[in-house]
Amino acid sequence: MNALRPVQVPRLALAPSDVDVAIVGAGAAGIAAARRCLAEGLTCTVLEARNRIGGRCVTVPVGGRPLDLGAHWLHAGDLNPLVALGRERGEPLVPAPRSGGLVVEGVLADEATARAQFDAFETAGAAIAEAAGLSEDPSIADVLPELGRWRQPVAATLALISGRPLDEVSAHDFPSEEFGDNWFAKGGYGAYLARLAEGLPIALGHPVDRIDWSGEGVSLEGPGGQVRARAAIVTVPIALLAEDRIRFAPALPEPARDAIAAFLPGTYEHVVLDWANSPFREADRLVKIVGPDSSYGLMTRIEGGPLHYFEIDHATAEALGRDASSLAAFTRDWLAARLGRDAVRGLAIPCVTDWVRDSWSRAAWAVARPGRAPDRRTLAEPIGERLWIAGEATSVRLWGTVGGAWEEGDAAALAAARRLKTSPADLPDLM
Ligand SMILES: Cc1cc2nc3c(=O)[nH]c(=O)nc-3n(C[C@H](O)[C@H](O)[C@H](O)COP(=O)(O)OP(=O)(O)OC[C@H]3O[C@@H](n4cnc5c(N)ncnc54)[C@H](O)[C@@H]3O)c2cc1C
Structure with missing residues (x-):
């Protein structure tokens, strides 16, 4: 699946290595977070493991036609932020x-x-x-x-x-x-999402395997090098966090670890x-x-x-x-x-498709086990005032969707911006 070249490939800006906010993952949540950071006047870098953007929402050519390999439906038009934004931008949205x-x-x-x-x-x-x-x-x-x-x-x-x-x-x-x-984006949902990534500072082929948040800011490390930031937003699929594919130093607090374990990898x-x-x-x-x-x-x-x-x-x-x-x-x-x-x-x-065995997804979406629905909100809580987890899994009303991931990435970036613009004297004592 990863060998296919998407139909829409955005031009990306240079991704700096010392920024206000580092974002891990360039799916819907990561793209929304980056756009919000820039709109708030913050510098940011998105680190993406794959050689393409879009995550589980990607459009590729099949027999000369654009085809979504992951998400295809823009669900819940009245709630979905990508329906409102698409209308505003003149995107080719059609009702299902x-x-x-x-x-x-x-x-x-x-x-x-x-x-x-x-x-x-x-x-x-x-x-x-x-x-x-x-x-x-x-x-x-x-x-x-x-x-x-x-x-x-x-x-x-x-x-x-x-x-x-x-x-x-x-x-x-x-x-x-x-x-x-429900709505469709003509030419593919992934192609629409790719247009939203145009001009963003995204480093492709840059997996993050360690996040050190022991100091004042955050250091993100991987084979592509190190990025330093004042805050980080992690948008990778929860199934990857459950597999400990990113090591956190210090380890994530118990409530976050427990919330990660609340979910099962969903198949579609x-x-x-x-x-x-x-x-x-x-x-x-x-x-x-x-x-x-x-x-x-x-x-x-x-x-x-x-x-x-x-x-x-x-x-x-x-x-x-x-x-x-x-x-x-x-x-x-x-x-x-x-x-x-x-x-x-x-x-x-x-x-x-084989999203469940895909090494950067491991699931179509995160499924809450019986008794564990509130863990979506627990996951979205800020960690140490400088780490946020965001994506489809943290959405309560639109979980498992691109629109939900977008909303959560946007909200995490807004929260990070608020935190970074607050003077240190006004912050609660964390230790
Ligand atoms: C077959 C299928 C059909 C679906 N149908 C629909 C639908 O019709 N409508 C709908 O709304 N939703 C649908 N979904 C769900 C939807 O695709 C997801 O909910 C949504 O795309 C998730 O966005 P996200 O940003 O949370 O995560 P992702 O899109 O997974 O983005 C996370 C990004 O992080 C990257 N990453 C992972 N690990 C690392 C790392 N260590 N370092 C750096 N980067 C990393 C990944 O490569 C990825 O690009 C479908 C999903 C599947 C699989």
């Missing part, structure tokens, strides 16, 4: 179709069947929302109603969008995600289908295909072209050893069994 499709045992569902499925999702949503109001935090599996024949397809969809099997997902955390009012992988003769004619539709004992989601004809996504959840990825050729063969056979051999005759699979 509100209705999807449903195929049950090979046949396009009639209105009554589609209605029954819709009602089952509503019933499940209401049960989860009710659980969110309880003082105990059960798992989604604990509160999912029976739902008859719809239980399996509903559970499969919820497991896919939460990133883990439902017994591992906090019911308190789940409803905070608002998926209504795209099997990309190049399928000009697919039976699905409409562009950008979500189609649920329900079989007798399993169901999967498709996104059809992305931007009107031949590419489709077949979406892989945690359990399926694990069962197939996260092996690209096994996942491709599984996808083809599963579709053939539901839609007929003829339907998949012209189907090619140019790419299968």
Whole structure:
């Protein structure tokens, strides 16, 4: 995945090695943090391990067309800061179709069947929302109603969008995600994000493996050299912090370490289908295909072209050893069994993503275990008044999304700016 060159490559400014704020990671959170630091009149440097920006939001050419390998949807248009900013900038944002499709045992569902499925999702949503109001935090599996024949397809969809099997997902955390009012960025979400990085001081190919915050400021170290700063914002995926891929000196305080352990690496992988003769004619539709004992989601004809996504959840990825050729063969056979051999005759699979094994992601997003929803806020607390952790995982209302990561990077940079502009006499005694 990392070998592909993105469709949009921003021109970057020189990244100085002695700055007010050092930012680790040039995904959505890191880009937002850098823009905010500069707007606040602070100097900053972004250190990015990969040879590209964007993190889990990147658009690459596939068969000559732009394709998002990670995030594609701008969720929650009324909350998502990247929808408001995109409108302001004149970015090519288009509303996502509100209705999807449903195929049950090979046949396009009639209105009554589609209605029954819709009602089952509503019933499940209401049960989860009710659980969110309880003082105990059960798992989604604990509160999912029976739902008859719809239980399996509903559970499969919820497991896919939460990133883990439902017994591992906090019911308190789940409803905070608002998926209504979705948008697409024509030409790719990653390309839009790359335009937002234009002119920023980002050093590519610069992994950070040690952060020393024992002195007055912060020193960030890695094979690319050392950067000194008055404060640092760490936007790397939480799964990497859980693996101790960055050593902190001194170690992070116990509440932060405990909060890092609250999360599980979520899975969401795209099997990309190049399928000009697919039976699905409409562009950008979500189609649920329900079989007798399993169901999967498709996104059809992305931007009107031949590419489709077949979406892989945690359990399926694990069962197939996260092996690209096994996942491709599984996808083809599963579709053939539901839609007929003829339907998949012209189907090619140019790419299968593997974000969970990608060494700079290790997860599609961070999933809060039952009982651990409040840890998102704990993670966002300033550490020693000079270290902040920010990214999709620290967002309460838009966790697991690019918009949430953006908002959190921006908020951390604002907090750092406030702290750096405060005179030392006004600071609390830390020791
Ligand atoms: C397949 C898939 C589909 C998704 N679909 C959607 C969607 O439709 N809509 C949506 O909003 N979200 C979606 N998401 C989630 C979304 O992509 C993420 O929530 C978001 O991109 C996270 O942004 P971030 O800045 O927090 O982290 P990242 O994008 O991961 O950025 C962190 C950066 O840190 C870098 N880094 C890591 N370690 C180091 C180090 N030691 N030193 C320096 N740099 C380092 C990484 O290379 C990366 O560039 C999807 C994710 C996946 C994988």
